[in-house]
Amino acid sequence: MPTHPLTVLVVGATGSIGRLVVTEAIARGHTVRALVRDRAKGAQLLPADAELVVGDVTRPEILPEAVAGADAIVLTLGSFGTGASSPETVDYAGVRNVLTALASLDGVRPRVALMTSIGATTRSSSYGHLLEWKRRSERLVRASGLTYTIVRPGWFDMNGPDEHQMVFLQGDRRRSGAPADGSVARTDIARVLVAALTAPEAAGRTFELVAEQGAAPSDLGPLFAALDQDPPGSLDAVRDEANMPLDGEPQRVRDDLDAVRARAAA
Numbered sequence: 001m002p003t004h005p006l007t008v009l010v011v012g013a014t015g016s017i018g019r020l021v022v023t024e025a026i027a028r029g030h031t032v033r034a035l036v037r038d039r040a041k042g043a044q045l046l047p048a049d050a051e052l053v054v055g056d057v058t059r060p061e062i063l064p065e066a067v068a069g070a071d072a073i074v075l076t077l078g079s080f081g082t083g084a085s086s087p088e089t090v091d092y093a094g095v096r097n098v099l100t101a102l103a104s105l106d107g108v109r110p111r112v113a114l115m116t117s118i119g120a121t122t123r124s125s126s127y128g129h130l131l132e133w134k135r136r137s138e139r140l141v142r143a144s145g146l147t148y149t150i151v152r153p154g155w156f157d158m159n160g161p162d163e164h165q166m167v168f169l170q171g172d173r174r175r176s177g178a179p180a181d182g183s184v185a186r187t188d189i190a191r192v193l194v195a196a197l198t199a200p201e202a203a204g205r206t207f208e209l210v211a212e213q214g215a216a217p218s219d220l221g222p223l224f225a226a227l228d229q230d231p232p233g234s235l236d237a238v239r240d241e242a243n244m245p246l247d248g249e250p251q252r253v254r255d256d257l258d259a260v261r262a263r264a265a266a
Contacts, residue, residue: 006197007031007069009110011057011098012076014045016156017115020190021074022050028194035066057094058084063101072111072197073098077137079130087133091116095137096256099144103263111203112148113193114141118182118208120152121240122175135244136253138206139235143257145264149196150206150237153189154182164188165214168207168223171239182210192220201225206237 008025012018013034025032026049034050035057036042042052053066057077067073075098079090095114102108116134123132141148152172158179166188174181192209196202201224217223228238235246235257246254 004198005029005031006071007033008194008197009033009035009053009067009070009073010050010076011035011073011094012078013050014042015076015078017078017186017189017193018074018076019045020186021076021193022046024187024190024194025074025197026050030072030194030197033066033070057097058089060097060100063097064104067098067101067110068105068108070108070110072113074193074197075112075114075137076193077115079133087130091130092133092137092140095140096260099140099146099260099263102144102146109146111197112141112144112146113196114138114148114150115189115193116150116152118152118154118210119172119175119177121172121236121243122177123243132244135236136249138237139257140260142230142235142237143260143264147203149193149202149204151189151192151196152206152208154184154208154210155179156184156186156189158183159185159211160213163211163213164216165212166192166217166220166223167210167212168227169210170207170227170237172208172237172241174208174210182208184209184211188216191216195220196224199224201227204229206230206240 008030032050035055055062055066077094079087120135205227230238
């Protein structure tokens with residue numbers, strides 16, 4: 001149980017990871033607010049203890065109510081198509097819109113845990129388009145001035161039943177775009193995301209999360225503490241390959257970064 005229970009907003013709450021994050025956060029004694037597009041679906045999928053807030057990350061005008069009063073936000077967004085469900089619209093712009101909503105509220109500076117993906121820095125795999133937008137969402141969070149942790153999990157639930165020993169990696173060198181990069185149970189991903197909200201050692205860290213043979217650790221603090229922090233002011237994570245130069249980014253992406261940085265400096 002946390003020493004100081006938080007009000008945690010879960011964005012992507014009805015997704016396969018988001019549902020587990022809601023359950024884990026409640027189990028740790030936090031008050032959980034779940035952002036859902038459909039209240040009936042949310043009530044069906046989520047624990048009764050979760051407060052449901054109807055909203056949509058693609059509609060920024062309705063997000064301030066959801067983020068108001070949140071001590072922490074867990075972002076587990078996942079796109080699945082094109083147009084309104086594309087990686088740019090959901091994985092990237094969804095994060096941008098949440099940050100914009102926060103900026104509209106004086107004094108609201110929650111801690112953020114963002115889930116992206118192992119291989120986020122790849123530029124050549126069949127998942128490259130999706131991963132580039134996830135990487136851009138990471139850059140927005142780092143530029144926001146908020147206290148954050150960014151988790152890049154491996155392939156979901158492709159680990160064996162005895163593979164729950166968590167391994168935190170940095171540098172994002174496993175970029176084949178295949179399960180050989182590493183896998184991890186969804187429940188373990190949720191546990192890490194929620195633990196990061198209260199662990200001082202997790203602040204300012206970006207890491208890849210995979211699992212190896214062995215039991216899950218009882219204390220994640222030492223794993224967080226062994227990580228290097230991202231360099232202050234850097235857009236990319238510590239030891240990431242510098243293969244996405246800012247001057248080659250779309251103008252709209254650079255404009256978003258400028259806006260986030262300006263708000264952080266205000």
